[in-house]
Structures are given as structure tokens and as C-alpha cells.
Amino acid sequence: MAEVSLKSHEQVSKHKRTRSHPFVYLVPHLAIFTIFFLIPLIFGIYIAFTKWDLVRTPVFVGWDNFKNILFSDSIFHDQLTSGLWHTILFVLISVPFCVLVPLSLAVMLNTKPKFAKFFQGLFYLPSLFSISAVVIVWSLIFNPNYGPLNTLFNWNQVWTGTQPWAWITIVVLTVWWTIGGNMIIYQAALNGIPQDYYEAADIDGASS
Structure with missing residues (x-):
């Protein structure tokens, strides 16, 4: 009985290790995806709502950047339409x-x-x-x-x-x-x- 129980425990452990293998292979891709795509994407969305000169602390301005690009008579609007x-x-x-x-x-x-x-x-x-x-x-x-x-x-x-x-x-x-x-x-x-x-x-x- 103990031998059967031991075999069952080994099978469960082996099954868990097998199920965990795909995650091990996915970790490098997920790490690169997060560092080079997800984080820059989130940061870019945040920066779009701020006024920032790459030196000083970003200042939140809400939708002003989008209004300036879409509706104002500015060089940014001209560049967008062009x-x-x-x-x-x-x-x-x-x-x-x-x-x-x-x-x-x-x-x-x-x-x-x-x-x-x-x-x-x-x-x-x-x-x-x-x-x-x-x-x-x-x-x-x-x-x-x-x-x-x-x-x-x-x-x-x-x-x-x-x-x-x-x-x-x-x-x-x-x-x-x-x-x-x-x-x-x-x-x-x-x-x-x-x-x-x-x-x-x-x-x-x-x-x-």
C-alpha cells in the first residue's frame, strides 16, 4: 500500500513538473516583451498626457496635447495632417x-x-x-x-x-x-x- 502511495506521489510530482515546463520557456519572451514593449507602451501613454522636456519632471496637462495636435493651428497639427x-x-x-x-x-x-x-x-x-x-x-x-x-x-x-x-x-x-x-x-x-x-x-x- 505504501509502495502504491509512493508511486502515486511520484506521478503527481512528475505531472506538476511537466506542467510547469511551458512557463519556464515563456519567461524569457515575457521578460523581453515586458521590458521592451509593455513598459515603454504604458510610459508613452502616460507621457502623452504630460508636458515634458526630457529633463525636468513631467507636468500633467490632461488632454491639452491632443487638443493642440488635433484642433489648434500649430506645426504639430500640420505635421499630423500631412x-x-x-x-x-x-x-x-x-x-x-x-x-x-x-x-x-x-x-x-x-x-x-x-x-x-x-x-x-x-x-x-x-x-x-x-x-x-x-x-x-x-x-x-x-x-x-x-x-x-x-x-x-x-x-x-x-x-x-x-x-x-x-x-x-x-x-x-x-x-x-x-x-x-x-x-x-x-x-x-x-x-x-x-x-x-x-x-x-x-x-x-x-x-x-
Whole structure:
């Protein structure tokens, strides 16, 4: 009887240790998340309701900062409206390319051409880079003085300082960086379409 009781106790202890293992693995992530995201987020929300010059003690001002940005005739209001307009414009320009380009690649790769796996990995590779690394690399490519683009074609174009070239560079960078993840999603969707649908379309004489 004592032996059975001892085995039961060992099983309970082992079960408790097993249940505690996931929490051990989560601790590093939760610590980093708390330090670098949660605490700055809470502090940022607090600072939004204060007047602070980064030196003296913050002074609580309530909604004055938001009123100043949203409704007053100030440089902050101008910057907000300009930023919102350019964000909307960026979405209208970039989203069609971020959809059509990876969708076209997914359709082509879905036909299983030669070296399909190689090109799939090649197109997905930019998605693995951080946005800061992508910006640094592309700023060097579009550099007007020593960038490889101007040097290769013997151009003298200021890409990021003039319009519409600045918009073109931003859209190209965005499409290049996001093309891999979107392509994988579209490939998964295309692979989920039953083959019967394609056969029925061929019988009905549907075009590509």
C-alpha cells in the first residue's frame, strides 16, 4: 500500500513538473516583451498626457496635447495632417502592387516550373530581414553619389529627394520586403483549390 502511495506521489510530482515546463520557456519572451514593449507602451501613454522636456519632471496637462495636435493651428497639427495624407496616399499606391506582384509569382510557381523551390526561397528571403536592415541596404542602393544604381547606368538621379522618384523608391522597397510572405499566403490558397475546379474550367473553355 505504501509502495502504491509512493508511486502515486511520484506521478503527481512528475505531472506538476511537466506542467510547469511551458512557463519556464515563456519567461524569457515575457521578460523581453515586458521590458521592451509593455513598459515603454504604458510610459508613452502616460507621457502623452504630460508636458515634458526630457529633463525636468513631467507636468500633467490632461488632454491639452491632443487638443493642440488635433484642433489648434500649430506645426504639430500640420505635421499630423500631412502625415495622415501621405499615409493614405502610400496605401493607395503600394497595396495594389503588394497584392498583384506576389499573386502573379504565386500563380507562376503554382505551375511547378523548373527550379520552383529555388525561386520560392529566393523570393521569400527578403521577408527574413528586419525593416531597419532593409532601409539601410536600399538607402545605399539609391544613394545619388555612390549608389550602385546610378553608378551602373551612369545616372545622376536624386532618388529619395525628388518627386515622384521618392514615392517610387518607397513602393519598390515595400513590395520587395513584403513579397515573400504574401506569396506564401497566396500559394497556400491556390494549393487549397480542388483540382476538380480546374478540370471543370478547362471543359467549359475558361481562359487563364
